Amino acid sequence: MLKRTEVPEETMQRMLSYLRELDCMLQNGKETFSSQELAESLHVNPAQVRKDFSYFGEFGTRGVGYDTARLVRELRAILNLDRTWRLALIGVGNIGAALLNNPELQRQGFEIVLAFDNSSRIIGKRFGSVTVEDVSYLVTRIQEERVELAIIATPVSCAQAVADTLIRAGIKGILCFAPCHLQVPKGVRVVPIDIPMALGRLVYRL
Amino acid sequence: MLKRTEVPEETMQRMLSYLRELDCMLQNGKETFSSQELAESLHVNPAQVRKDFSYFGEFGTRGVGYDTARLVRELRAILNLDRTWRLALIGVGNIGAALLNNPELQRQGFEIVLAFDNSSRIIGKRFGSVTVEDVSYLVTRIQEERVELAIIATPVSCAQAVADTLIRAGIKGILCFAPCHLQVPKGVRVVPIDIPMALGRLVYRL
Numbered sequence: 001m002l003k004r005t006e007v008p009e010e011t012m013q014r015m016l017s018y019l020r021e022l023d024c025m026l027q028n029g030k031e032t033f034s035s036q037e038l039a040e041s042l043h044v045n046p047a048q049v050r051k052d053f054s055y056f057g058e059f060g061t062r063g064v065g066y067d068t069a070r071l072v073r074e075l076r077a078i079l080n081l082d083r084t085w086r087l088a089l090i091g092v093g094n095i096g097a098a099l100l101n102n103p104e105l106q107r108q109g110f111e112i113v114l115a116f117d118n119s120s121r122i123i124g125k126r127f128g129s130v131t132v133e134d135v136s137y138l139v140t141r142i143q144e145e146r147v148e149l150a151i152i153a154t155p156v157s158c159a160q161a162v163a164d165t166l167i168r169a170g171i172k173g174i175l176c177f178a179p180c181h182l183q184v185p186k187g188v189r190v191v192p193i194d195i196p197m198a199l200g201r202l203v204y205r206l
Numbered sequence: 207m208l209k210r211t212e213v214p215e216e217t218m219q220r221m222l223s224y225l226r227e228l229d230c231m232l233q234n235g236k237e238t239f240s241s242q243e244l245a246e247s248l249h250v251n252p253a254q255v256r257k258d259f260s261y262f263g264e265f266g267t268r269g270v271g272y273d274t275a276r277l278v279r280e281l282r283a284i285l286n287l288d289r290t291w292r293l294a295l296i297g298v299g300n301i302g303a304a305l306l307n308n309p310e311l312q313r314q315g316f317e318i319v320l321a322f323d324n325s326s327r328i329i330g331k332r333f334g335s336v337t338v339e340d341v342s343y344l345v346t347r348i349q350e351e352r353v354e355l356a357i358i359a360t361p362v363s364c365a366q367a368v369a370d371t372l373i374r375a376g377i378k379g380i381l382c383f384a385p386c387h388l389q390v391p392k393g394v395r396v397v398p399i400d401i402p403m404a405l406g407r408l409v410y411r412l
Contacts, residue, residue, distance in 0.1 A: 080409045094307045098300030106403040173408035196314040202379035203286045
């Protein structure tokens, strides 16, 4: 069995989609599944599914298939999702507020424990147990609260400056909703969620 | 010069990121750029940038580089983004409302002209010029308003049924925020925006 860092990026990404699909199966009461079924519902090759699983050892029993609940647990462990991650959110506009009000994130192991904005209209607002704080205190508060990940939901104009500050505070992973390319040092991971670009992908073939 | 449908998928995706980056450059007053500069800011190979551009003919002048504004226009035309697309939104929860309140989408050529929900608390709410309608009228209204694309922002439990209805109404492109894999016929394009999965991609290497 390989260490997580030795497994190819594409395999890890597929493991995430397997997890999502199996989670759905489990919610629909499907207790066992075959690699064939999983492959079909995701439009991938069954041999690919078996190969991906084989990086992490043997999960299935020949002829019986896989135990859905067990595999969900195993995949969560493999993907570093068998724990809760503490997040800071920067920018509490419409998208930021939607994230603060989204119980699904917490169910998936991502808890927004800090929220920041630079507008006096927004600082002090409460969302459940989180009160929006002044972004001037970003570094101190992230370190005090031992936050590990951040979500940038600011306008493009300040996204890079916010990223620089987050990195100074020790953040190693950033989900970025601002539609721009962040420059970050090696060792910091940025995953963009660019809604206009996703819409763009819908139309270039139409 | 190739037709759009003959250009590889990966090239089209990179063209979208070039467009985003050049749009930022333009907003920062940068009137010309070299393939080297564009490549550096996106961490790709300059030869790759030149090869991608070459699919669509000659844009640059040797030694002078490229005209930013002209290339933004050309890329928009190549990517089918030199027009406004009419969208329907299904599910006006937190994310849906955030999208209705997002002026950036319209600036990028995506106008949400219809919004639907199944809750009587939400039907009738106004967001700018859009009033949320009863999802029972989805097919009729999409056809009346000649809508071409849809955004699903419903819970997972009804996402597939909504997708089936959209396809019956003639929709060919769906942006899906529900964290599940939609089954759609060939010729319909789905682009997922799965926030928990994006967060998952942040942590599997940590």
